[in-house]
Amino acid sequence: MLVLEDVNVYYGAIHALKGISFEVNQGEIVTLIGSNGAGKSTSLKTISGLLRAKSGKITFKGENLAIVAPQSIVAKGISQVPEGRRVFANMTVIENLELGAYLRKDKTEIKKTMQHVYDLFPRLLERNTQISGTLSGGEQQMLAMGRALMSQPQLLLLDEPSMGLAPILVKQIFSIIKEINASGTTILLVEQNAHMALSIANRAYVLETGKIVLSGDSKELAASEEVRKAYLGG
Amino acid sequence: MASITTQIFQQLVNGLSLGSIYALIALGYTMVYGIIKLINFAHGDIMMVGAYSGWFAITALHLPFLPALLFSMVSCALLGVIIERIAYKPLRNASRIAALITAIGVSLFLEYGGMLVLTAQVRTYPPVFPETMYVVGGVYFKYGDIVMLVTSVVLMSLLHFTVQYTKVGKAMRAVSFDQEAALLMGINTNNIISYTFAIGSALAAAAGVLMGVYFNTIDPLMGIIPGLKAFVAAVLGGIGIIPGAMVGGLMLGLVESIVSGLGASTWRDAVAFLILILVLIIKPSGLFGKNVREKV
Numbered sequence: 001m002l003v004l005e006d007v008n009v010y011y012g013a014i015h016a017l018k019g020i021s022f023e024v025n026q027g028e029i030v031t032l033i034g035s036n037g038a039g040k041s042t043s044l045k046t047i048s049g050l051l052r053a054k055s056g057k058i059t060f061k062g063e064n065l066a067i068v069a070p071q072s073i074v075a076k077g078i079s080q081v082p083e084g085r086r087v088f089a090n091m092t093v094i095e096n097l098e099l100g101a102y103l104r105k106d107k108t109e110i111k112k113t114m115q116h117v118y119d120l121f122p123r124l125l126e127r128n129t130q131i132s133g134t135l136s137g138g139e140q141q142m143l144a145m146g147r148a149l150m151s152q153p154q155l156l157l158l159d160e161p162s163m164g165l166a167p168i169l170v171k172q173i174f175s176i177i178k179e180i181n182a183s184g185t186t187i188l189l190v191e192q193n194a195h196m197a198l199s200i201a202n203r204a205y206v207l208e209t210g211k212i213v214l215s216g217d218s219k220e221l222a223a224s225e226e227v228r229k230a231y232l233g234g
Numbered sequence: 235m236a237s238i239t240t241q242i243f244q245q246l247v248n249g250l251s252l253g254s255i256y257a258l259i260a261l262g263y264t265m266v267y268g269i270i271k272l273i274n275f276a277h278g279d280i281m282m283v284g285a286y287s288g289w290f291a292i293t294a295l296h297l298p299f300l301p302a303l304l305f306s307m308v309s310c311a312l313l314g315v316i317i318e319r320i321a322y323k324p325l326r327n328a329s330r331i332a333a334l335i336t337a338i339g340v341s342l343f344l345e346y347g348g349m350l351v352l353t354a355q356v357r358t359y360p361p362v363f364p365e366t367m368y369v370v371g372g373v374y375f376k377y378g379d380i381v382m383l384v385t386s387v388v389l390m391s392l393l394h395f396t397v398q399y400t401k402v403g404k405a406m407r408a409v410s411f412d413q414e415a416a417l418l419m420g421i422n423t424n425n426i427i428s429y430t431f432a433i434g435s436a437l438a439a440a441a442g443v444l445m446g447v448y449f450n451t452i453d454p455l456m457g458i459i460p461g462l463k464a465f466v467a468a469v470l471g472g473i474g475i476i477p478g479a480m481v482g483g484l485m486l487g488l489v490e491s492i493v494s495g496l497g498a499s500t501w502r503d504a505v506a507f508l509i510l511i512l513v514l515i516i517k518p519s520g521l522f523g524k525n526v527r528e529k530v
């Protein structure tokens with residue numbers, strides 16, 4: 001579905017992604033794990049078109065994404081939940097969800113998707129007229145995910161959804177990610193929390209300072225000596 | 235002799251009329267700042283172009299007030315969009331100071347381009363309104379004052395409605411809050427920035443026409459002082475915050491006319507700036523400035 005081949009991304013002189021290649025197949029949950037500064041967010045931003053690769057190839061369902069404007073990548077079926085939620089804190093929950101459906105026209109269909117989001121996150125329905133800046137961190141994460149789902153993506157990119165959340169909330173969020181996947185959305189999950197990410201993913205890639213150093217089946221990786229030492233605390 | 239109360243009311247009427255003009259200009263400053271963090275120093279000069287377009291529409295095209303107002307607003311909306319695309323867009327990722335200097339350049343270009351094309355000669359706005367005066371309890375309302383207030387209120391309500399309830403308005407708030415996140419929603423941020431310039435410039439044009447009607451004369455440098463005052467109004471209310479610009483503009487107009495009414499008209503600008511300084515000392519983010527960034 002999504003294929004990256006030898007992708008290089010720079011911030012000025014900083015070489016942030018050093019020829020990374022990976023792929024996500026339809027229906028999978030794939031996780032990209034790595035410590036702080038490894039290049040996880042850079043990877044997602046490049047897929048979403050917020051950053052441009054200097055070289056390499058990114059294709060989605062066979063189409064070259066490098067020539068698609070960032071605001072049009074959503075229309076292709078890719079939606080990102082950015083690191084740190086980035087909800088529009090000055091707007092209500094409903095307004096945030098409406099913006100998620102910005103490119104869609106059919107009002108009744110949009111209402112249906114919104115209902116689906118409320119089913120996934122009942123808390124958002126309770127708070128729907130609240131200014132989202134006043135939501136708790138967990139609620140903001142739910143809103144950011146709900147907002148991303150409003151475009152009915154085929155591929156959902158999640159950047160560290162567990163960041164700053166209490167363990168019980170992390171569990172809840174991850175089980176919802178599984179639910180979203182079960183209803184047909186392919187997922188690329190970026191995490192520092194390798195334990196949680198490996199527990200729900202089919203396959204995983206390990207990123208270290210801009211390079212993919214390991215990849216494979218999540219269960220096998222979780223069991224491997226290297227991953228246990230570096231990412232799972234022994 | 236008119237009683238103190240009627241005098242006060244008279245100054246309130248004058249102040250609101252003048253203040254609504256400041257508010258209309260301040261809105262453009264604040265919207266543009268909200269969306270691309272640029273102090274558009276050419277904004278007062280766009281108002282000047284608006285005044286001339288209105289004058290042209292009335293004297294040469296023989297249009298009545300409302301069509302002339304619309305003509306001027308549409309012309310300046312286009313001008314604003316063109317200025318943004320040519321002068322500011324290439325500098326979107328440059329330093330703020332570079333953009334600021336460019337804005338000053340655009341301002342000088344409009345002022346002296348105006349001098350060249352229109353000459354420095356002062357033009358007289360034709361009387362578009364009857365000289366009718368209404369007296370309510372000793373307070374005089376000129377026909378023009380009422381039209382001016384009504385026009386401003388209608389435009390500000392339209393703006394409020396657009397920003398709060400329309401799709402474009404929501405996109406404007408989203409882009410001004412977080413441009414990257416807005417892109418992730420599929421919002422074409424370049425288009426939204428253009429709309430913002432168009433709306434801001436159209437409001438400035440309306441202010442220009444109203445100024446022409448109010449003060450009767452226009453000249454190519456007429457945008458400088460009101461532009462500066464409107465900037466003060468925008469900062470007073472909290473730059474980037476739409477209701478702040480409205481209140482800031484009205485406050486400034488009221489202060490000016492009250493100070494003038496007390497017989498100290500030479501002091502009115504000084505008092506206006508003094509208030510600005512005091513507000514900024516007490517509340518640096520302006521009257522409506524908040525911790526949660528709420529702006530357009």
Ligand SMILES: Nc1ncnc2c1ncn2[C@@H]1O[C@H](COP(=O)(O)OP(=O)(O)O)[C@@H](O)[C@H]1O
Pocket residue numbers: 011014016034035036037038039040041042043
């Ligand atoms: N805007 C930026 N400018 C310069 N360097 C950046 C920028 N953003 C990230 N980097 C650098 O790129 C590398 C990868 O960052 P990032 O993708 O954010 O890592 P991660 O998401 O895995 O924590 C880091 O070395 C980081 O310092």
Ligand SMILES: [Mg+2]
Pocket residue numbers: 037040041042083160
């Ligand atoms: Mg990151």
